Amino acid sequence: PPAALTAYASHAYVAAAKGEPFVFPVSPDIGMSTIYIEDLVEGFVQLAYADRGQLSRHAYNLHAFCPSAQEIADSIVKLKPDFQYSFEPDSVVESLLKTAAKVFLDGSARQDWGWNPISDLDDCSKAIFKLME
Template sequence: MKKILVTGATGQIGTDLLDELRSKYGIENVIASARNKKTHIVEKGPFYSLDCTDSKSFFEIAKKENVDTIIHLAAILSAVGEQNPSLLWDINVNGLYNALEISKELNCSLFVPSSIGAFGPGTPKDNTPQLTIQRPTTAYGISKVTGELLCDYYHLKYGLDTRGVRFPGLISYKALPGGGTTDYAVHIYYDALKKGHYTSFIDKGTYMDMMYMPDAINCIIDIMEANPDKLIDRNAFNVSSMSFEPEDIKNSIIKHIPNFTMDYDVDPVRQSIAESWPNSLDVSAAKEQWGFNPKYDLDKMTEDMIFHLSRKIMSK
């Protein structure tokens, strides 16, 4: 990667990723883009206001900046997508189609994140294999399976260098998530520090895979720098750092905030989505093919989250 265009750059992943990419490759070599302008993103380096469904503008920016890599993060997440499936399809599928066509035309490498949402109720719940049944029951999941297959198609038919991972729930102190089912795992830390109490919309005993954002950022960079000849499961590697349920994260927080309490007010929509997803993923393919090696477990992540969020909250 020498010149990189990031779409959806003001979202949860992009906020963290931009800093790391610009530190590694140079500020002027990482071009941020998003539908909505965010001042702190604009001030830190090159930025374009871009709707990924606008193929003409998308192409013109990529060509003007002479990019060799597109990291396509623009997407609508699971809970929001169930409220507006047509918008989700337009962004997640038509926007991706534009990214694929532009990458083909300009000979760019393309990273596209998939998700554990690409699995469904019929998928094996524990140690979910790299290759397994995928019959998701959400609009979000269907869009992610479609994306995986489209990326496979462009690689096989046109030789396009497409790469991707199935992200689990992502946890970050820099930016709040944007409407996903795993969002509780971020909000719980904020409420623990601000209120000493959290009401979970995901029920007790519901296990989901998770990853701390520093591991997710390294994951993107590592797969994009990997030897392409070694990538067999090119567009949808299972990746995860940990699997936990709400009580596990509560108990981890109590080690630092002893008086923290939690109760439940389960959201039926997000709960049903969570129950359709795996409990834990088999990540051996990612480890074997490009050296995936996460650094954070639950307790190490909790310690880091509380440290950084405490400083962030106090500074406001």
């Protein structure tokens, strides 16, 4: 797909919303760290209002979940049962994603100011389709 390396997930949602089939350019088990924008914004707000005395660093990682391409497809199918998809792995895309971090260690954020994402993949899928209505 055009655009960024990890844009395939977004393209899958767009295809599903249009009723078009989609070809994932990765194997079903390939995943990437993902966070719902509302959780990200909430995290920034929490950090902005956190007690400075509790902060152990100046920069923090935030992580929510790491869905595989198959999990993304399954989540889409829950909402768009007619969604047709397949997997045709692109070796370049796969090799880059295999070396990318799957989980960003966010233990300091959780400990220092109570970071805890509330959205999961299915929540994100619902929100994405609602935005495309």
